[in-house]
Amino acid sequence: MKQLIVDYGLIYNRIALLNHSQLTEIYIENQLDKSLVGNIYLGKVVNIVKSMSAVFVDIGEKKNAYMPLEPHIKSGEELLVQIRRDPVGEKGATVTTDISISGHYMVLLPKSSNHMISKKITDKAKKEQLLDLLKVHLSDFGAVVRTEAVNASDEDILYEIESLKAVWDSISKQTNRIVSNRLLFEDYTFETLINKEFLSQVDEVVVNKKDVSKRLKHDHVTFYDDDYPIFEAYKIESQIVSSLDREIKLHQGSFITIDETEALTAIDVNSGQFVGSSNKEQTFLQVNLAAAKEIARQIRLRNISGIIVIDFINMKDKTHYGDLSTVLKKYFKADKCQPQIHGLTALGLIEVTRKKNRKSLKTQLVKTCDVCHGAGVVLSDDILVRRLVNKLELLKKHTEKSSFEVKVSQELNKILCKKIDKNTTYLDHMMSLLAVEVRIEVMDHLTGHNFQTSGK
Secondary structure, eight states: OEEEEEEEOSSEEEEEEEETTEEEEEEEEETTBOOOTTOEEEEEEEEEEGGGTEEEEEOSSSSOEEEEOOTTOOTTOEEEEEEEEOOBTTBOOEEESOOOEEOSSEEEETTOOOEEEOTTOOOHHHHHHHHHHHHHHOTTSEEEEOGGGGGOOHHHHHHHHHHHHHHHHHHHHHHHHSOSSEEEEOOOOHHHHIIIIIGGGOSEEEESOHHHHHHSOOSOEEEOOOSSOHHHHTTOHHHHHHTTOSEEEOGGGOEEEEEEOSSOEEEEEEOTTOOOOSSHHHHHHHHHHHHHHHHHHHHHHHTOOEEEEEEOOOOSOTHHHHHHHHHHHHHHTTOTTOOEEEEEOTTSOEEEEEOOOSOOHHHHHOOOOTTTTTSSOOOOHHHHHHHHHHHHHHHHHHHOOSEEEEEEOHHHHHHHTSBSSSSOBHHHHHHHHHTSEEEEEEOTTOOTTOEEEEEO
């Protein structure tokens, strides 16, 4: 059973997609930093970089938007553009001039004349009926009919057609009246996202906001009215936390590790303590197939994008890699970001790419450590204390002082207070080694393992 659990919170709104109670996708909206995807702007071209085939457009946001270079675009030109991808890090939003306006049953394409039907609508008679409807009522526009239209009445579809055309008419009129760098149409709300992107995938919806539960267009919507947090009740919080783990355990001791970097994501499969078949090749294939299924889930859940390199356990029978690709493709089908497999490298690595649509789960939920600065490792206690010893030794030689004041961070103070034997701390050992008195003062403004020294 597939469930959609919707949590309206004070700062964050969240959507969890569950498949038999297992978390498969999570969407988090910070109400102070909402998505811009789908918004339409009248922008102004401020820079064309031909060497990058890039155009930078001022849309009135903090950072200029980016789009691929198109023929005949000129610097200073005003363009009607739509956000395709939110800003990420130092990069501005990605925009396109291919405008689309989404409804519940269809997507209007004002600059196209093509009429297309969702591949999930397989009934030929229904397809013909929908195409005939579009030919009559959308002869001047392109459109993509969504899966939800399969059970809709002609009246509902016609009402939406007129509504979408009215939106486009309003945008067109504004284009002629206002100056550039302005928002013309705001497509996104959390509720419209639920309706457009998630409802068609699930059998049941549970939401903790009463008025929203009445408006969602689904046959099985339940209003969750309980003081106990909805994500705790459905055991989602613990699954979110575990989705940030580097190591994911599989069955019987095997596991995978996931390392996300700015350039690419590396996923490694390890048999661990798994014994399996007496045939080593079959054992490796078993582990790899189980890992492939979990890897597809983790990529979608963590919203990992860009280049992904998967290092499966090496197998002598190369036909088994075809089995792995088949399993990956099967489970990638549920992912709307459409991961693509690019084959096997000479080193036996499977390469995958996945489209970027929003921030990864890791980016949304964690911040860079003040101590290791994202490296994932810190210097050993011995090395950290040695750095302070070296500094004090240098000061002693040049100042001939016998007493020093050292201001340290909370983290470094904990290390200095650690015992290195039954009776001696690092601080005791340091003073004995240098034959000086050291007075420690903990300073809240110091972070990591930083310190400041002065002689008395």
